[in-house]
Each structure stands twice: as C-alpha cells, then as structure tokens.
Amino acid sequence: MSSFTHFNDQGRAKMVDITDKTSTIRTAIAKSSVQVNKEIYEKITQNAIKKGDVLAVAQVAGIMAAKKTSDIIPMCHPLALKGVDISFNWKNEEEEYHLLIRVEVKTKGSTGVEMEALTAASATALTVYDMCKAVDKGMIIGPTFLIEKTGGKNGDFKRDESLLDGLNVGDES
Template sequence: MSKLTHTDSDGTAHMVDVSAKSETVREARAAGRISMNLDTLDAIKTNMMQKGDVLATARIAGIMAAKKTHDLIPLCHPLALSKVAVEFTFLDDGIAVESMARLTGKTGVEMEALTAASVALLTIYDMSKAMQKDMVISDIRLLSKTGGKSGDWSA
C-alpha cells in the first residue's frame, strides 16, 4: 500500500506540503445533473421562476464556490484559479452541468471543479424548490484532469 499523503507517521491529518512540487498548468472538469418535472424545467428555460434567472445565478454560485473550496473541504489548499467555467445543458428530464477549473500551480483543481458543479446544482434546486421539492441531484463526478506528477486522467 502506498504511503498516505494527508497523514503523518502518527496518523494525524495535515495539509500536504506542495512547496517542492513543480508548477504546471492544471485543469479539471466535473459534471452532474438535476432531474425535475417538465413544468419546472420549462419555468427555468423560459426564465419564469419567481427567484429570477436560475442558470445565471447557478453559474455565478458555481464559480464563487470553486474559489472558496479551501474554506469548505478540509486540507484543501487555497488556490489562485486562473479560470472557472460552469455550463448547462437542458435534458429531457432536467439539466446537466459541466464545470472546469484551471490554474498554473503546484496542486490539482479536481476539488474545485467538483465543488463548482455541486454548488451550481444546489443553487438550481434552491431557486426551484418552491415549484418542486422532489428534484434529484445525481451523478456528480470528475470527468478529467490534466497536469501534475500523476499526469492526465479521463473518466
């Protein structure tokens, strides 16, 4: 078994020291979806939700969340992200989200991309829950990552 990176010899959790790592361009993409009934989906599509523009708000929330990942996930490094994008696709039964985070740095941005997708989906739920409470958020996952010592990975 390989040595655990987030614990010391006593098993105490700590933040990994990345100071000796090389800076590389790193990018990660994540995705997820929210399922809903057709009336709710139509209200989002036509911008008729009482709380306002659902997707514009969810996009901003996802971007803001990526920038705050280190405040939400223990042991994550605060990162100077150079790009965060959040895009939506309408499905027959809901909305898919895909997020991307990028930087030039010493540690990866997988958690930032996953956080962006998660919070974007939570924001869609929050802004739509008055119309439908049984929406389902699912399939949040990492799609790909590039850069760093471990190289590229794709689902």
C-alpha cells in the same frame, strides 16, 4: 512515518506540503445534473422562476464555490484559479428533464483543481434546487463526477464516458 500523505508521524490529519512540487497548468472538468419536472423545466427555460434567472444565479454560485473550495474541504490548498467556466445543457426524454452541468476549472500551480471543479458542480446543482424548491422539492441531484484532469506528477485522467450510459449525464439535448 505513514505512507498516507495526509497523515503526520502521529497518524493525525495534515495538509500535504507541496512546496517542492513543480508549477504546471492544471485543468479539471466535472459534471453534475439536476432532474426536474416539466413545470420547472418550462419555468427555467422561460425565466419564470420567482427568485430570478436560475441558470445565471447557479453559474455565479458555482464560480464562487470553486474559489472557496479550500474553505469547506479541510485538506484542500487555497488556489489562485485562472479560469472557471460553467455551462448548461438540457437532456429531455419522455417526461424526464435533466439539466446537465459542466464545469471546467484551470490554474497554474503546484496542485490540481479536481476538488474545485467538483465543488463548483455540486454548488451549481444545489443552487438550482434552492431556486426551484418552491415549485417542487422532488428534484434529484447527481450523479456528480470528474470527467478529466490534466497536469501534475500523477498524469492525466480521462473517464470513459461510455461507462456512464443510462445515467442521464450525456451532452445531448
């Protein structure tokens, strides 16, 4: 038998059996960002993008993506999420405008919600791009990464955010 949990006895992919895992409260926080030009920044903040309220639509897209993660990530278990919260902040330096995206996902279950948080952060950023691409296709998405997770037998994880200095992913506005 393989020591890799996502492979069966034949070495082929399988979904891990979590039947016997304890149900606990699980949380995950992920972040992403979208670098935009001044025109897009002004249009988003003034709600002047022709497709509508960019942040409202992106927020709904992120929530929908979190709920559908198992539909697009093959080995993810379908989860009954208990909460998804997406917030935005701006970090502006000189002529660079970074929309910071923070996603927190919660459930009570037998497996973690890291993939749901990361998928939501990615879909949120992609939706911002989609809604603003008519103005400028030069936007830059990312990085996207896990900040922390709690619950489960592997314990908690918390990223040292000081290691991210210079990546324009902080919470300051």
